[in-house]
Amino acid sequence: MYNLGILNGNICDGFNIYKSNVFIKNGKIDCISDRIFESDKIIDAENKFVTPGFVDPHVHFGLKLGKYTSADDFYSGSKAALSGGVTTVIDFLEPASTIDELHRNFETRRDFANDSMIDFAFHSCIGGSPAFSAEECIEHSVKIGCPSIKIFTTYSDSNRMTEDGFLNSMLRQSKKNGVVILSHSENDSIIREIAKNYKKPVYSDLSDLRPSISEIEAVMRVSLFSILNDGQLYIVHVSSGESIEMVQKILKKHKNVKIESCPQYFYFTKNLVKSKKGYLYTYCPPARSARESEILAYELKNGNIDSIGTDHCPFMKSEKIENKDDYLKMPNGIPSLGLTFSLINTLNRNMIQSVRLMSVNPAKIFGLYPEKGTLLPGTDADITIIDDEKQFIVGNAPGNCDYSPYEGIDVNGKVEKTIIHGKIAYENDKIFVKKGEGKFIHRNPIVWG
Numbered sequence: 016m017y018n019l020g021i022l023n024g025n026i027c028d029g030f031n032i033y034k035s036n037v038f039i040k041n042g043k044i045d046c047i048s049d050r051i052f053e054s055d056k057i058i059d060a061e062n063k064f065v066t067p068g069f070v071d072p073h074v075h076f077g078l079k080l081g082k083y084t085s086a087d088d089f090y091s092g093s094k095a096a097l098s099g100g101v102t103t104v105i106d107f108l109e110p111a112s113t114i115d116e117l118h119r120n121f122e123t124r125r126d127f128a129n130d131s132m133i134d135f136a137f138h139s140c141i142g143g144s145p146a147f148s149a150e151e152c153i154e155h156s157v158k159i160g161c162p163s164i165k166i167f168t169t170y171s172d173s174n175r176m177t178e179d180g181f182l183n184s185m186l187r188q189s190k191k192n193g194v195v196i197l198s199h200s201e202n203d204s205i206i207r208e209i210a211k212n213y214k215k216p217v218y219s220d221l222s223d224l225r226p227s228i229s230e231i232e233a234v235m236r237v238s239l240f241s242i243l244n245d246g247q248l249y250i251v252h253v254s255s256g257e258s259i260e261m262v263q264k265i266l267k268k269h270k271n272v273k274i275e276s277c278p279q280y281f282y283f284t285k286n287l288v289k290s291k292k293g294y295l296y297t298y299c300p301p302a303r304s305a306r307e308s309e310i311l312a313y314e315l316k317n318g319n320i321d322s323i324g325t326d327h328c329p330f331m332k333s334e335k336i337e338n339k340d341d342y343l344k345m346p347n348g349i350p351s352l353g354l355t356f357s358l359i360n361t362l363n364r365n366m367i368q369s370v371r372l373m374s375v376n377p378a379k380i381f382g383l384y385p386e387k388g389t390l391l392p393g394t395d396a397d398i399t400i401i402d403d404e405k406q407f408i409v410g411n412a413p414g415n416c417d418y419s420p421y422e423g424i425d426v427n428g429k430v431e432k433t434i435i436h437g438k439i440a441y442e443n444d445k446i447f448v449k450k451g452e453g454k455f456i457h458r459n460p461i462v463w464g
């Protein structure tokens with residue numbers, strides 16, 4: 016007797032699509048079979064897609080930026096996630112510059128995540144002027160089960176920038192010690208130089224303050240460090256199609272470099288940021304030209320993007336509005352969690368690719384595979400059921416934020432049910448799981464195949 020049977024669905028595991036039945040026992044996938052076995056509960060998935068639960072490798076819950084805190088905590092954030100078929104998220108520790116601080120940041124964030132309804136992991140994060148060596152940082156990040164380490168090539172103004180020399184050492188050590196280095200890639204010097212021309216920048220200056228060239232140069236530089244060191248590099252939130260085009264043209268598609276982009280870079284352009292409501296579209300790196308966004312979509316279709324994260328970091332409308340006239344005080348970030356599948360599916364209309372970008376690849380890149388990111392027997396029964404025919408217009412943000420930048424956009428494909436550990440957690444816009452059911456995933460060292 017099975018606990019749950021999902022019948023007649025179109026199974027999409029990121030490689031193939033075939034019609035079959037999934038049977039679940041004790042929170043794990045037990046088998047996928049053409050036969051029908053007796054189950055306590057049955058879901059009829061006729062004409063629906065059945066996919067492994069999505070993994071969002073880039074969220075910021077309760078992130079403190081100056082006097083503001085991003086609007087979703089792990090509870091409201093997991094609600095938003097479930098509504099979009101996301102069953103695992105990876106959040107970030109606060110930047111640390113000493114080993115003690117790293118451990119403290121880990122404890123604090125693990126406590127903060129207690130309310131999560133879905134499973135979660137953390138990336139460790141380096142602050143400016145670190146007192147530890149690259150080796151020590153890697154060793155301790157592995158120890159706390161966070162073998163993926165974020166660095167910034169910018170934000171020297173808030174003491175978060177990692178120098179090239181340290182980054183080079185990190186990448187040299189990355190593969191043999193089983194860690195992935197995540198890079199927020201913008202050229203700090205270019206940005207500082209441009210800033211000198213602005214006395215008091217406003218939100219509409221954002222795309223000019225941090226132009227594409229600062230991203231393109233930094234993406235090329237960090238990629239080169241990874242390639243020359245046989246490292247494991249994941250470039251977060253690539254905003255311009257030109258950055259990817261350049262990597263393809265000059266460095267070729269390379270096993271040492273994985274590229275993430277986010278829905279906002281496909282949907283919004285810098286003209287929108289310059290418009291009257293542009294303060295609702297402030298995030299870093301900022302929105303780019305329509306042409307760069309078109310190239311980004313082209314690169315997505317061609318398979319030159321490895322993963323889609325949201326960089327979910329929402330702030331309330333009032334918090335954006337009150338800083339309309341002073342960009343330096345503006346909390347940057349927008350809500351995207353819960354909508355990624357529909358937004359990306361509308362662009363690529365390719366279920367196999369969407370499942371790869373949103374589930375298989377992030378799970379593999381960050382050492383969550385095969386427990387997450389597959390429908391293999393014996394793995395966690397985290398499953399998303401999708402109605403690909405369903406069209407809808409995006410409304411409110413699914414979490415705590417009081418606006419959605421995507422409101423009014425027409426999308427194709429809707430998550431209908433989300434199953435975590437074999438139980439229906441989301442169905443018909445309702446949540447059926449309790450606070451605190453999500454677990455911290457202590458990840459082992461990661462070596463990319």
Ligand SMILES: [Zn+2]
Nearest residue numbers: 073075251326
């Ligand atoms: Zn981020």
